[in-house]
Amino acid sequence: MSSLLIPAELLEELSVHLAAAYPDEGAGFLFGQIVGEVRRVQEILPLPNAREAEARHNRFLITPQDYAQAEQRAARSGLDVIGVFHSHPDSPNVPSEFDRQWALPYFVYLITIVTQGKVESHRVWLLREDRSAFDEITLEIIPSALLERSGKQ
Numbered sequence: 001m002s003s004l005l006i007p008a009e010l011l012e013e014l015s016v017h018l019a020a021a022y023p024d025e026g027a028g029f030l031f032g033q034i035v036g037e038v039r040r041v042q043e044i045l046p047l048p049n050a051r052e053a054e055a056r057h058n059r060f061l062i063t064p065q066d067y068a069q070a071e072q073r074a075a076r077s078g079l080d081v082i083g084v085f086h087s088h089p090d091s092p093n094v095p096s097e098f099d100r101q102w103a104l105p106y107f108v109y110l111i112t113i114v115t116q117g118k119v120e121s122h123r124v125w126l127l128r129e130d131r132s133a134f135d136e137i138t139l140e141i142i143p144s145a146l147l148e149r150s151g152k153q
Contacts, residue, residue, distance in 0.1 A: 003013040004083070004108050004124045004140035006041040007031075011053055011141055015112065017046035018087040022117040024049055024056035027086035029070040030110065031079040039082050039108055051073055059098065060086050083108035093123045095134045103127040108137065 028046040032039060037080035062079060074081050084107060090135040093111040105127050113120040125134040
């Protein structure tokens with residue numbers, strides 16, 4: 001079964017970014033490696049929401065320049081861009097039709113509920129190859145102490 005592994009400190013970092021973006025959607029990229037069905041996050045790149053101001057409360061925009069910057073940063077780190085994270089302010093962390101229309105197959109989509117400026121929960125989704133729908137995949141949070149002991153950062 002597919003899963004996304006993320007260190008607790010990176011999940012906290014992206015949570016802080018998404019809470020700070022409230023009441024607008026916040027977003028960014030996930031960098032890491034894919035081994036079989038497991039995607040391991042090793043870095044994140046928080047981004048400003050480039051959508052026009054009146055639409056930011058329920059839409060985010062990642063520009064082509066943002067994507068180019070992400071690809072360059074990932075390459076410098078020896079990683080891949082493996083997905084996108086974003087928030088759904090005051091609404092469920094289930095992909096919207098808008099999310100489906102703009103999603104890329106093979107990317108994971110970590111969607112976070114932010115209610116009244118507070119992060120509530122995270123869920124992870126993978127778009128089907130035929131782009132018809134998303135399937136939820138397992139989110140595994142790796143404790144920081146475990147990473148330090150195993151040397152797997």
